[in-house]
Amino acid sequence: MFHQDRDQLRQAYLTAWRKAREGEPLEPVERQIIEVAEQHPEYHALLEQGERALGREWLPERGESNPFLHMALHIALQEQVTTDRPPGIRRLYQAMVAQCAGDAHEAEHRILECLAEAIWKMQRDGRDLNPKAYLKCIKRRGAGRRPRH
Secondary structure (H helix, E strand, O other): OHHHHHHHHHHHHHHHHHHHHOOOOOOHHHHHHHHHHHOOHHHHHHHHOHHHHOOOOOOHHHOOOOHHHHHHHHHHHHHHHHHOOOOOHHHHHHHHHHHOOOOHHHHHHHHHHHHHHHHHHHHHHOOOOOHHHHHHHHHHHHHOOOOOO
């Protein structure tokens, strides 16, 4: 089951990439995928592989990170900020962007470390997201501080 879901998610990225390259109309979620993918030129060659990219494994113990997961985390964070769920995430995101001199992509990368950790803990413990711990992690990363001038 997980393997099918994983491949379906990856296929959505590959389809959006292909459609964008061929000038086809994009659905709103596909536009979001493309915006994130365009911020990551290091993933373009992978996305160009099409179906061959579906079965690839990235092993953290080898120092590898999964590009599809990374892009999905960006999209998840953007959704959290848009809906301000958990409550307070939008304010912390805006503070992190300010701290990063307006570089939203850098701010997202800082926050993604906390999101990835929160997801890992959810899976490990078999529980729902602990919003207080997640937001506290973001604050520790600096979003609760005033931007430096």
